[in-house]
Amino acid sequence: MAGGDRPAVSRPGGGRPATPRSTGGREVVEAVWRIESARITATLARYTGDLALAEDVAQEALAEALVTWPRDGVPREPAGWLLTVGRRRAVDAFRRRSALDERYAVLSRDLTEGGAVTGTAAPDPGGPDRDLLWDPDRIDDDVLALVFTACHPVLSREAQVALTLRVVSGLTSDEIARAFLVPTATVQARITRAKRTLAAARVPFEVPPPEERRARLGSVLSVLYLVFTEGSTATSGTEWIRPDLAREAVRLTRVLARLVPGEPEVHGLLALLELTAARFPARVGDDGEPVLLEAQDRRRWDRAAVRRGRAALAQAGLVGRGLGPYGVQAAIAECHAVAPSVAATDWERIVLLYDVLGRIAPSPVVELNRAVAVSFAHGPAAALPLVDGLARAGSLPGSHLLPSVRAELLARLGRFDEARREVQRAVQLCGNERERDLLRRKAAAWA
Template sequence: MVVTDTGQTVEAVFRIESARIIAGVARIVRDVGIAEEIAQDALVAALEQWPESGVPDNPGAWLMATAKHRAIDLVRRRETYARKLAEVGRTLADAPPPGPPADPDDIDDDLLRLIFTACHPVLSTRARIALTLRLLGGLTTQEIARAFLASEPAVAQRIVRAKRALAKAGVPFEVPYGPDRDARLSSVLEVIYLVFNEGYSATSGDDLVRPGLCEDALRLARVLQGLMPREPEVHGLAALLELQSSRIAARTGRDGEPVLLADQDRTRWNRMLILRGLDALTRAGRGPYSTQAAIAACHARAVRYEDTDWAMIAALYDRLIALAPSPVVALNRAVAVSMAHGPAAALELVDALKDEPALSGYHLLPSVRGDLLRRLGRPDEARAEFHRAAALTGNERERDLLLRRASADPS
């Protein structure tokens, strides 16, 4: 039993600390693929040693120190090999230059370097996002696949190819500057957005929310704000994450069950985060993240659910779908239309999305449809949609909520 409990502790700590460990090691070895392997070696060492020695007082620091020691040993072996080759007139052309030992207090910079490295233009957009979700968010391949609405084998191959491509191209582990930084910013913003979303509405597991992921994404957004104060869309993303984060405490009940927006206790919304979000929104532009932030601001300004300006939200979704058209945005727009103009108008929009391949396994499509059917006085059809949604979701909390909605008395 002790071994099992310790093993669970190791895995939990590694899940929390993996991004920091990979980032810290990558600055030493200058290769994110090797850095991830060394981080995994540290995990194996903990699984072997902690059941006997006990869990350290600071398990994250133990994992970081173990990984860095292995990284430094690897760099020293490379340097020794390089010197030996130089003695006979050869160079170690394939070895990346060793970097200085990472400052343990320089975690934010390391994470920023890691995310910009993973978002290098040598990779496709999807590969950049998948790799950063893996390295920064510590997500499993299955979780990333659900975030992409893609197959798990495809995402696994994407991650493997991405690491190989970075190593082959010798991509430097650094924060880019000038035009190169501007060109890579949009994919960085998308990565942070997806990491936050996985924390805000976990695609699998027993918990609806993973606050750690939300905090990591929000912190990275704030770092970007400081780095790029004149970029409106950076402020737009930060505003969106601040405003969404403000509702996290109210999104679950005492036992971790989901609480729908209409039922949330708004006194539990974090006013400090709302104020930060509204302040960031004043520096935002009219891009996709800024528009989503404006939608979130409509909710934040409403003292009661009944006070929500749904007409404004529907208009903002019109702008968003013009800026960033996707089936998911169209589904969210339908929800706003249902509140502003009634469920019948929205049902037509939702039914037009039923054959979208990207939504074929997306549980919120039948969930939204079930809600509309119930409001239209068609309880049997609504019940079937909620059951279908429950079968599609990988999150236990959402499944329980959907099954409760299926069994609820429509009156």
Template sequence: MATPTAGVAAAVADAHRREWAFVLAATVRVTRDLDVAEECVQEAFAAALTDWATGGVPARPGAWLTTAARRRALNVLRHAGVERRHLPLLVEDRVDGGVAPSLVDDAHGYPDDRLRLVATCCHPALDRPAQVALTLRLVCGLTTPEVARAFLVPTATMAARITRAKKKIAVARIPYRVPPPAELPERVDAVLAVVHLLFTTGHTAPAGEELVRRDLVERSVELARMLRRLLPHDPAVAGLLALLLLTDARRETRTGPDGRLLLLEEQDRARWDRPAIAEGVALVREALRGRPPSRYALQAAIAAVHAESPSWDDTDWAEIVALYGVLTQVWPSPVVALNRAVAVGFARGAAAGLAALDELAGEPQLAGYGYLPAARADLLRRLGRVGEAREAYGEALLLTENAAERAFLDARLRALG
């Protein structure tokens, strides 16, 4: 058996990031069982480590992996025999009536299999947390700990949630299909939440050496554009796409040449993606016409204030605080309250920001959230309360796993002496 080289291991890792959703979605069509499909896909990736070491990395890794996974799936079906007939399986509804032409794969003539998988995971028979968690796990290939961090819950809790969701899909005989546009609105909120969480996970990776996981960011933008084509008049969809574009427009300036994290005030705004900003601002205007405005429209409006400000000093913090106030009413969330407190610190001074932040000290959902002590440390630093700031930076470091963010926090801590 050939030992995989570093190059082969890197190729398999890259294929996992880029091709997981395609391979799994295609394999589910064979197995009609999520667990079996996932096992077959995992075996295909494991086989790639040895097979590619011998025969070289294929020109089309995704096609190789899909073929390998589907072959394993067919073998499972053959060996399952009679027993499988008595198990609850996904129903493949072959009628995808009303699917928008833009969602059809030109080469194969059927709707994007990833969209089948998203629609199945976001079925109304599942509750919202299960919909989002399952889609992040299956469609996006995130590990269970990564999904747990996105939800601010323990890994064991998330593992149990995902397992229950899979069982419910099988028992409820949920169809594996893209719903026609007339049925999509009832699921759109869950799908948007999936795409948004995917983006935030990629925008600032929960762990690892790099600040950004470009593959997740690009996948989320692609899915948002897909939804925009399917639901062109939905203001929430417009708001989400706007939010992603405006936030990602700063991607190339978020770290320096040495990999150091750069705050918004340090970034070279001349290097921001102006076409993306222009598209995002136009979408914000459209999205804000919805009544009440969606949380995505309001978040995008906040991002637009930053994007259109010519410099850090020109930022309209009063408008940002006001927008966060509306967002808090539309979408009450401790993370939104934290972000509002930070904005208050810039609009009204560090003491006012710290007072708003300290109101969140007992919020259980923020107990393991590293950005709370990090924000508190910065406000304390600005107030000259060095000892307390040092302690807060230490707490933030304990709760932070991303290398770029840890390096930033460590530098701030050392600068305090």
């Protein structure tokens, strides 16, 4: 849910009666959590001043909802209910800490000659006196503050991204692990260490002042890009795209562009996300099945999003000295957005743009995408050696992308037996159910 499309939130202790009991309560819990978990966690982090505690009490609220809603019915204000329960759990935690501090103080008095009190003051059990309601007009958005907090320089880049994907996007450790092609245990360890480091360093929950923003901006942009990527092509599950996740990344990037208007790469990223999201209405059929680029009805593309994306790309060019990596990717997306068809796309320009991107931000994914562009500009025979080179180098291990592209090129060259073997490898590596079905249909078509 993006922009001002926010549900009303009941104040702690308030709220209207629940809806009648429903067997779909668990599904509603999962849907509300998927959409609102970031805002709930962020608001609780602002309230408690403790990111680890905020996520813990948010998870406790989720667990209580999974038990209560299917039994008693879904509240009229589900997000407000979760927020209220989370706040109460935070108050309980404050009280436990206060009692523990008092016990430490007693022990300290017993151990200190003369009975001098050496313990520290306990926190207010009620927590900070702050409004829990979400205000869509505040520029220092709670979720954006959450992103900046998770991207603090005391954390490694890997920890920053993993923590933010966990608390902002609500991705599971398994999903993050697939995105990074690392073991789940590695992701869990990164997140745990990141929370402890933030607590030990007493990192405040806030959008940092202007002089500190630039140091964290690269990490923030990387996180927003990865959140959007997970939304635009889900790595797991039964959905081809997760538009709620992608739209949240777009919304946060818009807020960031208002916050730091002089940063060209912020506008470049916003342009890339808008232009990519513009295709969402045509990327999934009525049956939920994926629709690939060459089969999409371009009349269904969101032309307003295309205009916003092109305007952001123009702004990136105005405030910067040449486009950065996100801006170059946005320029590639613009080529697709303005083309009337795949055949009429300016593939030569796209190849050149990938050449530029490969110089300023080299990666195996960039080289693989460049090979795809070469295949459309000069034919599959010109692209296959590029993909074979990536395969020989062991690039993208554990990813289905390379074998799926190689299978497509082999099929276009009439080498169907090899194409089927490659696509079978891709199916084994792919974590998304919809995409696996698509790959299987390709293999059947090449039989």
